[in-house]
Amino acid sequence: MAQKKIDIKQVRQVAKLARLDLSEAEISQFTGQLSAILEYVEKLNQLDTANIEPLAHCLPINNCLREDNVKQSLGTEKTLENAPDKDEKFFLVPKILEDSGGF
Amino acid sequence: MSQEILKLTCRQLRDEIAKGEIKSSDAALAVFAQIEKYDGPIGAFLNTFKQDALQKAKEIDAKIAKRQNIGALAGVPIAIKDNMCTTFGTTTCASKILENFRSPYNATVIDKLLAADAVLIGKTNLDEFAMGSSTENSGLKKTVNPWDKSRVPGGSSGGSAAAVAAQMCFAALGSDTGGSIRQPASFCGVAGLKPTYGRVSRYGLVAYGSSLDQIGPLTKNTEDCALILNVIAGHDEKDSTSVDEKMSPMCDYLAGIEKSVKGLKIAVVPQLFEGADSEVVNAVKSAIDIYKKSGAEIIEIKMPHFEYSIAAYYLIATAEASSNLARYDGVHYGHRTKNAGDYIEVYTKSRAEAFGQEVKRRIMLGTYALSSGYYDAYYLKALKVRNLIRSDFTAAFGKADCIMMPTSPTTAFKIGEKTADPLQMYLSDVYTIAVNLAGVPAISIPCGFDKNNLPVGLQIISPAFAEEKLLRIARMFENQTDFHQRRPAL
Numbered sequence: 001m002a003q004k005k006i007d008i009k010q011v012r013q014v015a016k017l018a019r020l021d022l023s024e025a026e027i028s029q030f031t032g033q034l035s036a037i038l039e040y041v042e043k044l045n046q047l048d049t050a051n052i053e054p055l056a057h058c059l060p061i062n063n064c065l066r067e068d069n070v071k072q073s074l075g076t077e078k079t080l081e082n083a084p085d086k087d088e089k090f091f092l093v094p095k096i097l098e099d100s101g102g103f
Numbered sequence: 104m105s106q107e108i109l110k111l112t113c114r115q116l117r118d119e120i121a122k123g124e125i126k127s128s129d130a131a132l133a134v135f136a137q138i139e140k141y142d143g144p145i146g147a148f149l150n151t152f153k154q155d156a157l158q159k160a161k162e163i164d165a166k167i168a169k170r171q172n173i174g175a176l177a178g179v180p181i182a183i184k185d186n187m188c189t190t191f192g193t194t195t196c197a198s199k200i201l202e203n204f205r206s207p208y209n210a211t212v213i214d215k216l217l218a219a220d221a222v223l224i225g226k227t228n229l230d231e232f233a234m235g236s237s238t239e240n241s242g243l244k245k246t247v248n249p250w251d252k253s254r255v256p257g258g259s260s261g262g263s264a265a266a267v268a269a270q271m272c273f274a275a276l277g278s279d280t281g282g283s284i285r286q287p288a289s290f291c292g293v294a295g296l297k298p299t300y301g302r303v304s305r306y307g308l309v310a311y312g313s314s315l316d317q318i319g320p321l322t323k324n325t326e327d328c329a330l331i332l333n334v335i336a337g338h339d340e341k342d343s344t345s346v347d348e349k350m351s352p353m354c355d356y357l358a359g360i361e362k363s364v365k366g367l368k369i370a371v372v373p374q375l376f377e378g379a380d381s382e383v384v385n386a387v388k389s390a391i392d393i394y395k396k397s398g399a400e401i402i403e404i405k406m407p408h409f410e411y412s413i414a415a416y417y418l419i420a421t422a423e424a425s426s427n428l429a430r431y432d433g434v435h436y437g438h439r440t441k442n443a444g445d446y447i448e449v450y451t452k453s454r455a456e457a458f459g460q461e462v463k464r465r466i467m468l469g470t471y472a473l474s475s476g477y478y479d480a481y482y483l484k485a486l487k488v489r490n491l492i493r494s495d496f497t498a499a500f501g502k503a504d505c506i507m508m509p510t511s512p513t514t515a516f517k518i519g520e521k522t523a524d525p526l527q528m529y530l531s532d533v534y535t536i537a538v539n540l541a542g543v544p545a546i547s548i549p550c551g552f553d554k555n556n557l558p559v560g561l562q563i564i565s566p567a568f569a570e571e572k573l574l575r576i577a578r579m580f581e582n583q584t585d586f587h588q589r590r591p592a593l
Binding site for chain 1: 207208344429434444463470471483486487490526
């Protein structure tokens with residue numbers, strides 16, 4: 001079999017970029033599955049796209065401009081309603097000012 | 104009585120309610136009785152709102168008694184795919200990460216349905232974050248196909264399709280990123296419309312692939328698709344990609360639906376039939392023959408880039424997903440790990456604990472496709488191929504009013520049949536995905552049954568913003584057949 005499109009080391013790096021703390025079993029499984037998918041998408045290289053513009057959006061769209069007026073927004077209370085940890089005004093998270101290393 | 108009510112379409116029910124022949128409360132009671140009786144084994148709903156729905160139905164009955172003005176969906180019980188935000192109940196996306204999420208606002212489509220006096224009865228199951236083709240990726244519940252409970256309902260709007268097929272609602276909203284309205288509609292024998300990208304506001308639809316996502320109806324027939332599109336379509340200042348109505352004006356999709364299209368030209372792509380099951384091919388070819396007999400001209404065309412759509416889609420959609428799902432950080436809302444040391448671990452562990460396998464896989468694939476060194480080879484390449492795929496559609500619509508093909512290469516497959524191999528699952532989207540990449544509208548309508556009595560879907564694709572004509576074309580078929588009137592024995 002040809003070399004895998006993506007190896008375990010790369011999968012670990014992608015998991016780090018994607019902020020996913022994957023288990024060893026997941027990393028190994030994804031290495032195989034992502035390789036198979038990347039192998040499949042190789043078929044795009046059968047097409048010559050040298051002179052083709054990339055299409056990020058399928059329909060013509062224009063900038064949407066509006067008057068810069070103050071409107072009703074959700075407000076603090078509603079915004080915090082679903083927070084896993086909060087006080088009266090803020091989302092609470094573990095301390096972030098120390099060097100948390102690595103990212 | 105209640106069984107008779109359940110047989111009605113949205114349009115028929117609304118007319119009966121408006122005339123005072125049927126009470127909205129009785130329609131709601133009939134629907135909840137059906138859910139209580141059948142949804143245990145089917146599993147279409149994640150959440151129902153019996154008390155609120157009955158209250159709303161009573162208010163509508165009171166309006167009618169007082170001869171007040173009523174909306175276009177007055178008293179009609181409708182279900183919502185659970186990736187659309189509602190201030191009532193939870194909005195879970197069938198994910199453990201949002202299991203207890205209560206939206207502080209309504210999606211625009213929800214406000215529009217409520218303004219039309221619809222009765223919203225519950226939220227339906229889906230593949231987690233709409234990522235899947237069978238609803239087996241739901242992190243919360245299993246949904247089965249009402250026609251055969253050993254089979255999948257399709258996905259990702261599987262709960263919505265199963266609920267309509269089992270008459271547990273009169274219509275449902277779904278969302279379609281790569282076929283997620285049309286394929287479950289096909290598997291469950293109902294009508295499912297994916298409107299043109301931008302025709303319906305995505306505000307409050309939890310984002311998956313933002314350049315592809317579109318909300319649309321799943322209904323008992325095309326008339327009801329038109330009725331609901333009339334209510335939910337239109338520009339929304341809260342969605343900058345919703346279409347400027349000066350560019351493409353809205354119209355009444357229902358008014359002319361019975362008017363058949365004269366001189367109809369239908370494009371078919373013979374190569375595309377090669378990959379489908381023979382029974383599916385036969386049903387779709389018979390459907391096209393019916394159009395031919397009523398005077399339509401059939402034009403054989405090629406769409407040389409169509410076969411590249413799955414490869415392009417699974418790079419573009421996952422790239423967008425990896426970016427959209429970065430918002431699940433364990434801080435603002437949703438699941439937070441109890442095992443975090445520092446704030447980075449809040450992020451990495453919360454996500455790892457609560458996302459399911461398919462969601463993780465797509466985030467990984469998308470992150471890889473966008474990462475430095477691979478961006479040009481994968482993501483940018485896919486966007487260029489997307490342009491070529493769109494040009495196939497532009498060329499086709501230069502010759503024909505619509506394109507017809509199967510919605511899915513098979514009828515509903517067995518539960519567990521494709522879960523071990525993600526690529527096999529992706530390949531089942533072969534006919535639906537190109538439509539999202541091109542942004543054009545398409546509908547799936549029932550056009551036959553296979554030897555196992557499973558429904559087959561005919562997919563009809565039209566140019567952007569031609570929904571009015573698309574619905575008329577689909578209605579021509581319904582007027583000559585009864586496939587859309589068949590319901591599963593529950």
